[in-house]
Amino acid sequence: xxxxxxxxxSPQPSLFDATASEPEPAAAPVKAAALxxxxxxxxxDAEELAAAEPVRKAPTRRATAESLAEKQRExxxxxxxxxxxxxxxxxxxxxxxxxxxxECVDNSLDAxxxxxxxxxxxxxxxxLAEERFRIAVEDNGPGIVKAQIPKIFGKLxxxxxxxxxxxxxxQQGIGVSAAGxxxxxxxGKPVTIVSRTSPQAAPHLFEVTVDTRKNQPLVxxxxxxxxxxxxxxxxxxxxxxxxxxxxxxxxxxxxxxALSNPHCRVLYSPPGQETxxxxxxxxxxxxxxxxxxxxPYGVELGRLMRMFQDSxxxxxxxxxxxxxxxxxxxxxxxxxxxxxxxxxxxxxxLDTPAIERVHKAFTKVKIMAPPTNCLSPxxxxxxxxxxxxxxxxxxxxxxxxxxxxxxxxxFQVEVALAHGxxxxxxxxxxxxxxxxxxxxxxxxxxxxVTKAVLSVDWRSYGMQMSxxxxxxxxxxxxxxxxxxxxxxxxxxxxxxxxxxxxxxELRLALMEVGRRLGLHIxxxxxxxxxxxxRGYIDKFIPHIGIAxxxxxxxxxxxxxxxxxxxxxxxxxxxxxxx
Amino acid sequence: xxxxxxxxxPVISQIVDTARAVETKINGLKKPEMKFPLRNLSNVRYSAxxxxxxxxxxxxxxxxxxxTVKSFAQTMRMIALSKxxxxxxxxxxxxxxYYQTKAWAEARCDEQPESDAIxxxxxxxxGVNKEQLCFTPDEHGGLVAGELVVVDRAxxxxxxxxxxxxxxxxxxxxxxxxxxxxxxxxxxxxxxxCIETGGIFERLNRHRFWEKADCILVSMAGxxxxxxxxxVRRLADDKKIPVYVFVDCxxxxxxxIYRTLKVGSGNNAHLxxxxxxxQARFLGVTPQDILDYDLPTHPLKDVDIKRAKDxxxxxxxxxxxxxxxxxxELLLKMGKRAEQQAFAAHSLNYVMDTYLPAKLxxxxxxxx
Numbered sequence: 001x002x003x004x005x006x007x008x009x010s011p012q013p014s015l016f017d018a019t020a021s022e023p024e025p026a027a028a029p030v031k032a033a034a035l036x037x038x039x040x041x042x043x044x045d046a047e048e049l050a051a052a053e054p055v056r057k058a059p060t061r062r063a064t065a066e067s068l069a070e071k072q073r074e075x076x077x078x079x080x081x082x083x084x085x086x087x088x089x090x091x092x093x094x095x096x097x098x099x100x101x102x103e104c105v106d107n108s109l110d111a112x113x114x115x116x117x118x119x120x121x122x123x124x125x126x127x128l129a130e131e132r133f134r135i136a137v138e139d140n141g142p143g144i145v146k147a148q149i150p151k152i153f154g155k156l157x158x159x160x161x162x163x164x165x166x167x168x169x170x171q172q173g174i175g176v177s178a179a180g181x182x183x184x185x186x187x188g189k190p191v192t193i194v195s196r197t198s199p200q201a202a203p204h205l206f207e208v209t210v211d212t213r214k215n216q217p218l219v220x221x222x223x224x225x226x227x228x229x230x231x232x233x234x235x236x237x238x239x240x241x242x243x244x245x246x247x248x249x250x251x252x253x254x255x256x257x258a259l260s261n262p263h264c265r266v267l268y269s270p271p272g273q274e275t276x277x278x279x280x281x282x283x284x285x286x287x288x289x290x291x292x293x294x295x296p297y298g299v300e301l302g303r304l305m306r307m308f309q310d311s312x313x314x315x316x317x318x319x320x321x322x323x324x325x326x327x328x329x330x331x332x333x334x335x336x337x338x339x340x341x342x343x344x345x346x347x348x349x350l351d352t353p354a355i356e357r358v359h360k361a362f363t364k365v366k367i368m369a370p371p372t373n374c375l376s377p378x379x380x381x382x383x384x385x386x387x388x389x390x391x392x393x394x395x396x397x398x399x400x401x402x403x404x405x406x407x408x409x410x411f412q413v414e415v416a417l418a419h420g421x422x423x424x425x426x427x428x429x430x431x432x433x434x435x436x437x438x439x440x441x442x443x444x445x446x447x448x449v450t451k452a453v454l455s456v457d458w459r460s461y462g463m464q465m466s467x468x469x470x471x472x473x474x475x476x477x478x479x480x481x482x483x484x485x486x487x488x489x490x491x492x493x494x495x496x497x498x499x500x501x502x503x504x505e506l507r508l509a510l511m512e513v514g515r516r517l518g519l520h521i522x523x524x525x526x527x528x529x530x531x532x533x534r535g536y537i538d539k540f541i542p543h544i545g546i547a548x549x550x551x552x553x554x555x556x557x558x559x560x561x562x563x564x565x566x567x568x569x570x571x572x573x574x575x576x577x578x
Numbered sequence: 579x580x581x582x583x584x585x586x587x588p589v590i591s592q593i594v595d596t597a598r599a600v601e602t603k604i605n606g607l608k609k610p611e612m613k614f615p616l617r618n619l620s621n622v623r624y625s626a627x628x629x630x631x632x633x634x635x636x637x638x639x640x641x642x643x644x645x646t647v648k649s650f651a652q653t654m655r656m657i658a659l660s661k662x663x664x665x666x667x668x669x670x671x672x673x674x675x676y677y678q679t680k681a682w683a684e685a686r687c688d689e690q691p692e693s694d695a696i697x698x699x700x701x702x703x704x705g706v707n708k709e710q711l712c713f714t715p716d717e718h719g720g721l722v723a724g725e726l727v728v729v730d731r732a733x734x735x736x737x738x739x740x741x742x743x744x745x746x747x748x749x750x751x752x753x754x755x756x757x758x759x760x761x762x763x764x765x766x767x768x769x770x771x772c773i774e775t776g777g778i779f780e781r782l783n784r785h786r787f788w789e790k791a792d793c794i795l796v797s798m799a800g801x802x803x804x805x806x807x808x809x810v811r812r813l814a815d816d817k818k819i820p821v822y823v824f825v826d827c828x829x830x831x832x833x834x835i836y837r838t839l840k841v842g843s844g845n846n847a848h849l850x851x852x853x854x855x856x857q858a859r860f861l862g863v864t865p866q867d868i869l870d871y872d873l874p875t876h877p878l879k880d881v882d883i884k885r886a887k888d889x890x891x892x893x894x895x896x897x898x899x900x901x902x903x904x905x906x907e908l909l910l911k912m913g914k915r916a917e918q919q920a921f922a923a924h925s926l927n928y929v930m931d932t933y934l935p936a937k938l939x940x941x942x943x944x945x946x
Contacts, residue, residue, distance in 0.1 A: 570642070
């Protein structure tokens with residue numbers, strides 16, 4: 001879902017507004033539970049309610065604005081989450097386990113990469129009792145400074161990522177604290193964190209819960225501890241969950257994560273089983289993704305208003321130049337001219353209609369596409385290495401498309417495939433979807449990636465495909481979208497929205513690998529047919545010789561001559577056929 | 579029909595000529611070919627005068643190419659096997675022939691229908707029957723009961739004969755052998771009644787219907803084999819007695835069983851001349867009988883409907899007779915079929931006591 005929609009319609013957007021506009025409490029809950037909460041305007045809401053009643057029959061008033069006002073109070077995001085946990089991917093016990101692991105892993109990998117450390121993760125899932133698990137995710141990242149630990153794990157919507165336009169796995173700062181809160185809700189146990197920032201610093205152990213009323217961390221325990229790691233973080237969450245195998249399992253998630261993060265080493269201990277090690281396929285960190293400023297095409301009015309409000313610049317022309325990418329002095333002049341706003345105006349003083357005009361003016365001038373050094377694709381080579389390590393196929397291919405832009409957000413699409421070998425030939429192909437290297441395991445049918453795969457006619461590339469279904473054949477397909485802001489259809493980050501620009505790029509990438517796959521398959525078929533014919537000739541011609549010898553009482557020499565001649569005749573016809 | 583013993587040399591020379599032609603082509607660096615008559619209904623026409631299917635000249639040419647090299651090799655080897663058997667006066671059943679192919683390594687047949695098709699091809703290629711090529715059918719003959727004495731040889735190779743009285747098998751019956759050419763017959767029966775199912779045959783035999791009706795009963799057990807067709811044909815020709823056919827009222831009983839008995843099949847049409855009974859007439863069950871006798875029915879299955887439409891559209895025999903077209907149309911209109919045994923709905927012996935006597939009073943009404 002786009003940020004615009006988020007603000008305008010559904011309940012969860014106000015979550016982000018809350019963080020985005022920092023701790024002013026009034027801003028947080030406005031529409032959160034669809035209750036009239038804004039304290040300064042209770043009468044309006046009451047009247048609205050009254051107006052909604054049918055006009056014909058005058059109803060008895062059940063409450064006054066004042067009596068309603070007594071029930072109206074602020075809702076904390078944490079409370080909101082408790083009621084709406086499905087929005088964040090905790091709708092059932094199996095998914096909760098996956099989501100919790102995923103949020104922890106996302107954070108670990110982001111931290112390692114940002115710090116420039118080749119990640120090594122340890123993921124443990126222990127079954128304590130029926131439907132009760134303790135998960136632990138440990139990394140070799142930079143660690144977290146002591147003062148920040150409670151807030152990161154004990155407060156929803158606290159984090160470094162939401163305000164930045166940078167390709168990262170996490171986007172909102174909800175994930176790991178939500179996972180902790182889910183554990184707290186279902187078991188009453190706090191999140192345990194051990195972190196160490198350097199060999200010189202002492203490792204700290206924290207036990208943190210969320211005060212859901214206030215959305216504030218409650219530290220239950222804080223102490224120095226022993227830890228063999230030089231630096232890194234270990235998070236443990238106890239939760240009600242269920243562990244299952246197969247599609248959408250944590251097992252699959254870990255495997256796919258290894259696939260999309262070939263620079264990462266993962267030790268995975270599923271409940272009651274041996275530890276599985278996913279070794280690195282590449283030994284360099286991916287290029288670091290640069291943080292970029294927002295591009296004017298992708299900025300909504302509300303965001304623009306806030307940016308101007310927060311701006312320290314004296315002139316709007318400076319503010320535009322500083323806060324946006326690709327706004328040159330010339331373009332800024334054009335925009336302000338069209339908007340009818342003085343370049344000398346103070347951003348903070350602009351009224352809403354003026355800001356609206358500026359916002360409109362963005363669309364009327366030509367602005368260069370945003371810089372794309374903010375993207376860090378896996379890369380064709382690394383994708384191939386990863387695939388080779390995990391799948392025994394006889395054909396591999398990968399393509400990384402050049403960066404493109406949707407609504408001012410740069411993004412980049414990658415497709416890799418493995419075909420043949422020991423992959424199952426009679427089943428539908430497997431499609432692995434990734435966004436910023438994170439596997440997407442739910443809502444495949446709602447996802448732009450699936451749509452793109454289905455929209456390509458794989459039959460023309462030598463695959464079987466029935467209408468409306470994925471192609472059939474021995475193939476796995478990996479699709480990755482890297483972007484500073486991946487447009488998920490919901491906050492649980494399961495499916496990518498159908499932006500035409502994204503679908504188009506996906507299709508182009510698929511068709512490119514498809515064409516080459518087609519060549520490969522046809523070549524293979526031709527060679528197989530050729531070999532079969534060859535075999536046919538060698539196998540059956542001697543029998544014609546034997547028969548003729550028996551019927552005509554030929555001598556061996558005569559027989560040999562017939563057989564040799566027959567070979568010549570058929571070889572010649574074979575060449576003509578090919 | 580020529581007996582295999584007399585035909586030895588012509589068949590052998592045909593075989594040698596064919597092989598020689600193939601060898602010559604190959605040594606001239608040309609692709610050899612063999613021509614087989616097409617074995618389906620599109621290659622036959624119904625000759626009302628002769629009373630059976632005749633072959634049209636359509637042939638398929640099997641030119642040796644990469645894609646046909648396997649079946650070409652198999653055909654050649656089967657011909658070689660046949661020649662060898664003729665020379666040594668040996669016999670192989672179709673099943674034996676199938677197992678013989680197992681010695682051909684890669685050219686072996688995986689299932690018997692494969693080797694059967696090769697035998698059919700060779701029959702067509704030389705225009706002779708399997709027996710002349712020293713292959714014998716595995717098929718079982720039908721059963722015979724009634725006013726007939728079959729005169730058979732007492733022993734293979736002996737001139738002595740034995741008389742087999744088909745009234746004296748009690749609750750059993752005489753089994754038609756696969757080779758019937760040497761049989762002779764004694765009978766005063768008025769007609770031969772060929773019956774589709776063993777059930778009705780048993781009922782009529784148990785109650786000695788043949789005695790009351792003065793007839794010979796033949797159980798065909800489905801589509802009659804070549805030996806049954808040949809047996810009935812020889813008997814009917816020899817003794818100049820009519821042949822009536824009593825089968826289920828469905829497209830299979832009519833188009834497959836009756837049609838094959840009377841005029842032969844599309845497969846191997848060159849042999850129909852011998853393996854058909856042109857004098858056969860269709861006693862029942864007719865579609866009209868379903869109405870007249872108020873028989874319990876089953877709905878026609880899709881395959882029945884397809885078969886009926888196919889008979890109307892593609893079968894030269896049914897196309898020749900408007901009566902049959904009418905009967906099929908009635909059947910399709912009713913959308914129902916009835917079995918011989920359906921008469922049991924009235925009473926167990928209704929078929930014997932009421933239906934057959936009533937029908938036999940008026941043989942002229944039988945369908946052609």
